[in-house]
Amino acid sequence: MTYATVPDTHPPKPRGWYKRNEIALTPLLFLAPAILFFAVYVIIPIGQSFWISLHEWDGLGEAEWVGTANYERLLGIGEQPMDRKFETSFWNNIKWLILYLLAIPAGLFIALFLNQTVRGIRIYKSLFFFPFVISQVVVGLVFSWFYLPREGLLNAVIGLFGFGPVNILGDPSLATYGIIAAGLWPQTAYCMILYLTGLNAVDPEQVEAARLDGAKGWRMLWYVILPQLRPATFIAFVVTIIGALRSFDLISVMTNGGPFGSTRVLSFYMFEESLSEFGFRMGYGAAIAVVLFFLMLGFILYFLWSMYRDEKGAH
Known part of the structure; x- marks a missing residue:
């Protein structure tokens, strides 16, 4: 006995707008909170800094529009010197x-060393990782004691070789290099961590194939290892450039911009002009911040373009 099937005469219900665009919209919904926070805490403050730089303002009273006068005074445009x-x-x-x-x-060469199978390698990794986890303020204090003219370890070491005491932080020609050396200590540890992570992702089959072809040492590093470390190298470049251009805490702790203002950098000078007891020129400080931002942006865009060009050439 057979039963005849009755066809469904009801038309299908129309799908809503979200259902029709669900695949495209779902990723955007997940990204929305991050985009919102980035806009509120990064994009809007950048625009506010540029707006403030066009005013003369002490941070409390009425802001006076001065146009590009802060930039002209900063860069020495017109009759006034830089x-x-x-x-x-x-x-x-x-x-x-x-x-x-x-x-x-x-950081790369330390990571290559720590990536080997060596007895006691965990101790070495801990020693090299240690600078990364301590505060920059602590690093500044440690190196300030290290550079002390009489009691410091540096002068004790060079004294063993017959050299006289050197006042690193008191000499205008040496102080900046002494602070940079202090900053390199934790920054090298950070780059080491990036490269250690990258080395864990290196394809062992490519390494083995290169060994069969006779590659070893520098050739192995240059032609096999480094091309696979490009993402880690890019991140290391960007983070290092940003760290170099926004250096503030080490200078504040070790010299406070001295001696005679010889160790100032743009971020510290911005703080002096905007918030120190001798400044409160928010417009002028914002102009310094805008110059620093474009300087930093130029380097980052260059590396992004270089990476995009390399990726495009690879495909």
């Missing part, structure tokens, strides 16, 4: 930037 403090701060930032990049190859 701000000497800004010039010193700018060139000190360039020194920080160049020498801070030494942390990247140093």
Whole structure:
């Protein structure tokens, strides 16, 4: 006995707008909180800094519109000379930037050493990891004691070789380099951690194939290992550049911008002009912050473009 099937004459219910776009909208919904926080705490403050830089303002009273006058005074546009403090701060930032990049190859070679199977390797990893977990303020205090002219360990060591005491932080020609050396200690540890993570993702089959082809030592490192460490290298470059350009805490702890203002950098000069007892020129400090932001942005965009070009060439 057979039964005839009755066709469904009801039309299908129309799908809602969200159902039709669910695949495209779901990722955006997950990203929305992060985008909101990024806009509130990054994008909007950047716009506010640029707006404040166009005013003369002490942070409390009425802001007076001055246009680009702060930038003209800062960069020496027109008849007035360039701000000497800004010039010193700018060139000190360039020194920080160049020498801070030494942390990247140093971190790489320490990571290569720690990636080996060596007896007691956990102790070595702990020793090299230690600078990364301590505060920059503590690093500044440790190196301030290390550089003491009479009681410091540095002068005790060079005294063994017959050299006289050196006042690193009291000499305007040496103080900046002494602070950079202190900053390189934790920054190298950070780059080491990035490269250790990258080395764990290196394809062992490529390494084995390269060994069969006779590659070893520097050739293995240059042609096999480093190409696979490009993401870690990119992150190391970006983080190191940002760290070099926003250096503030070590300078504040170790020299407070001295001696004679020789260790100022842009971030510290911005603080002096905006918030110190001798400043409260919020507009001028914001102009310094905008210059620092574009300097930092230029380097980051260059590395992003370089990485994009390499990825495009690989495909």
